[in-house]
Amino acid sequence: MTNALEIRNLRKTYKGFALKDVSFDLPQGTIMGLVGPNGAGKTTIIKSILNIVRRDAGEILIYGQDNRSEEKAVKTRIGFVHETPGLVEDAPLKNIAAAVAPFYPSWDAGLFKRLVGEFELPLEKKFKKLSHGMKMKFALSLALAHDADLLILDEPTSGLDPVFRREFLARLSAFIQDEGKAVLFSTHITTDLERIADFITLIRDGEIMFSAPKDDILGSWAVVKGGPELLRDDYRGLFRGIRKRDFGVQALTDNAAETRRRLGREAVVENAGLEDIMFYLTKGNGHA
Amino acid sequence: MLKICLKDFLAARWVWLTAGTIVVLFVIQPFGNILMVTLFGAILSFAGLLAVFLLEDRNKTEIFFASLPLNRSTIVKARYLLAAALITTAGLLVFGVVLPLGEAILAMTQVRPATVSSARPEFIALFILLSTLLAVLFLPFQHRFDFGRGTVRFGFTAAGIIAVGAGLERVTGRWVKIPATSFDMGNPTLSVMGPLRILENLHTNLGTPLFLAAAVGLCAILFLLALRLSLAGYARREF
Numbered sequence: 001m002t003n004a005l006e007i008r009n010l011r012k013t014y015k016g017f018a019l020k021d022v023s024f025d026l027p028q029g030t031i032m033g034l035v036g037p038n039g040a041g042k043t044t045i046i047k048s049i050l051n052i053v054r055r056d057a058g059e060i061l062i063y064g065q066d067n068r069s070e071e072k073a074v075k076t077r078i079g080f081v082h083e084t085p086g087l088v089e090d091a092p093l094k095n096i097a098a099a100v101a102p103f104y105p106s107w108d109a110g111l112f113k114r115l116v117g118e119f120e121l122p123l124e125k126k127f128k129k130l131s132h133g134m135k136m137k138f139a140l141s142l143a144l145a146h147d148a149d150l151l152i153l154d155e156p157t158s159g160l161d162p163v164f165r166r167e168f169l170a171r172l173s174a175f176i177q178d179e180g181k182a183v184l185f186s187t188h189i190t191t192d193l194e195r196i197a198d199f200i201t202l203i204r205d206g207e208i209m210f211s212a213p214k215d216d217i218l219g220s221w222a223v224v225k226g227g228p229e230l231l232r233d234d235y236r237g238l239f240r241g242i243r244k245r246d247f248g249v250q251a252l253t254d255n256a257a258e259t260r261r262r263l264g265r266e267a268v269v270e271n272a273g274l275e276d277i278m279f280y281l282t283k284g285n286g287h288a
Numbered sequence: 289m290l291k292i293c294l295k296d297f298l299a300a301r302w303v304w305l306t307a308g309t310i311v312v313l314f315v316i317q318p319f320g321n322i323l324m325v326t327l328f329g330a331i332l333s334f335a336g337l338l339a340v341f342l343l344e345d346r347n348k349t350e351i352f353f354a355s356l357p358l359n360r361s362t363i364v365k366a367r368y369l370l371a372a373a374l375i376t377t378a379g380l381l382v383f384g385v386v387l388p389l390g391e392a393i394l395a396m397t398q399v400r401p402a403t404v405s406s407a408r409p410e411f412i413a414l415f416i417l418l419s420t421l422l423a424v425l426f427l428p429f430q431h432r433f434d435f436g437r438g439t440v441r442f443g444f445t446a447a448g449i450i451a452v453g454a455g456l457e458r459v460t461g462r463w464v465k466i467p468a469t470s471f472d473m474g475n476p477t478l479s480v481m482g483p484l485r486i487l488e489n490l491h492t493n494l495g496t497p498l499f500l501a502a503a504v505g506l507c508a509i510l511f512l513l514a515l516r517l518s519l520a521g522y523a524r525r526e527f
Binding site: 047053072074075082085086088089091099100102103 | 294295302346347349351354355357358359360524526527
């Protein structure tokens with residue numbers, strides 16, 4: 001089956017920042033979390049997919065179609081939700097929907113009405129009068145109502161309260177019940193990803209650190225806690241990041257089984273969460 | 289393209305309505321003269337276009353707009369269609385509706401409004417040319433840059449063109465004598481009188497239909513040149 005999204009050797013250079021040969025695949029029927037610190041390149045990747053920044057090199061395929069040569073067809077299949085949805089502030093929601101609907105041949109007015117009811121959106125109200133959470137829900141309704149196959153969400157949950165966030169995530173999980181659909185979801189809130197993502201792609205300084213199934217990552221990465229002996233040269237190869245602390249040494253490994261076998265009782269090896277992984281990989285080696 | 293125009297209409301209609309109302313009030317007030325009405329009409333069409341980009345910038349809708357299933361070239365062409373529609377609407381409003389209305393309303397009074405009979409083809413041509421010049425200078429900068437940077441560049445370029453035009457008029461005026469016309473009876477010191485005299489002489493030589501066709505043709509050529517620049521600029525644009 002074709003991947004919902006394939007990115008190969010994507011490059012984009014700005015003054016002081018560059019995406020370096022970014023490659024990853026997003027299979028159909030899955031949710032991928034694109035995670036990394038601020039300024040890592042998440043938004044640049046998303047903008048490149050939408051062709052609103054021009055890539056310098058590489059290839060981006062959406063359901064097998066090039067996002068530049070087939071721009072219109074590709075964008076018909078994409079639903080996009082930005083961190084701060086930019087829509088006409090002074091217009092009532094019903095007018096915004098009326099302006100957006102004609103652009104999509106597959107716009108489903110019935111589905112939009114259902115979503116509006118489900119999210120309790122006041123169609124007569126002006127967009128500027130909505131809370132941030134309601135704005136996100138409205139943006140999601142617009143993205144879903146044209147029967148998008150690939151949902152692209154740029155930091156959608158930042159600034160949402162926990163209740164809204166859960167509701168939002170539940171909607172994304174429901175979306176991929178149709179096996180042909182997929183979600184790419186950039187965030188730095190790792191708990192959201194632990195809850196719903198199937199794949200995790202970590203980016204740092206414009207470079208992909210890894211892109212793999214979440215379960216594989218959580219099963220094989222671990223935090224190792226021990227004394228200064230962890231700094232020995234024959235152990236260093238096991239670790240992807242080491243932090244020296246006042247009371248010992250903590251390290252991150254991507255091979256928990258091998259680390260447990262070699263270190264035995266010399267250290268404590270605990271399963272790593274996504275936040276641990278992000279912390280060690282983005283902060284690198286250092287003293288804390 | 290019409291879908292994009294509809295979207296812009298929904299976003300800017302209240303601004304357009306307000307601007308239109310101001311023009312109506314201005315044109316029917318008793319101190320209006322046809323030259324001011326013409327200039328005001330041109331500014332109105334430009335203000336309508338400016339409002340679309342200003343609102344897009346203020347609402348930060350550009351990224352969402354760029355994510356819609358549209359080719360970049362379609363977006364640019366739609367904006368030119370919109371500009372042409374605004375110029376046509378402003379022209380019809382000023383010369384076709386408001387002037388006759390003002391004349392009818394004030395016919396019974398002692399005051400002398402700008403009138404339909406004073407709206408000679410030279411003023412219509414001046415309106416079309418001025419509106420077009422403003423649009424074709426503005427749009428390429430807006431498509432290549434964002435609103436802020438685009439507007440600053442447009443402002444400097446427009447100021448430069450006005451300065452060069454005024455300088456040229458002064459220099460050529462010493463050697464080239466444009467025949468005096470009926471416009472000189474009004475206010476001969478106005479710098480717009482030079483172009484008006486040229487227009488009247490052209491009108492006399494070409495006759496009304498050919499004269500207006502030539503004005504529209506020139507505007508079409510300017511639009512096409514600006515469209516090419518905008519297409520090239522927007523293809524390189526990043527958000």
